[in-house]
Amino acid sequence: MEKLAQANIPEALWDACYLSEDGTIFTPLTGEDGAIQKTGEEMYQEWLENRGKEPEAGPSELELLRQQVAALQAQIDSLTSERMDHK
Numbered sequence: 001m002e003k004l005a006q007a008n009i010p011e012a013l014w015d016a017c018y019l020s021e022d023g024t025i026f027t028p029l030t031g032e033d034g035a036i037q038k039t040g041e042e043m044y045q046e047w048l049e050n051r052g053k054e055p056e057a058g059p060s061e062l063e064l065l066r067q068q069v070a071a072l073q074a075q076i077d078s079l080t081s082e083r084m085d086h087k
Contacts, residue, residue: 004025026044027040028043
């Protein structure tokens with residue numbers, strides 16, 4: 001428990017934490033309301049299952065920017081079209 005205190009983990013979460021054999025602390029996953037969604041041990045098991053897997057590649061920063069530009073351009077086109085219809 002001393003290790004959890006040194007890591008500044010709130011005492012209310014200590015029972016839901018998990019210490020691995022190498023001393024790594026796995027804290028619980030909590031929701032916005034503070035309720036525990038997964039215990040530290042469940043987080044550890046999930047880490048074990050996923051540690052050898054490649055991370056899923058999401059869209060690049062450039063692709064996200066392109067999507068935002070396209071969405072803004074669509075808004076501009078829509079507003080321009082509405083303006084032209086009112087003339």
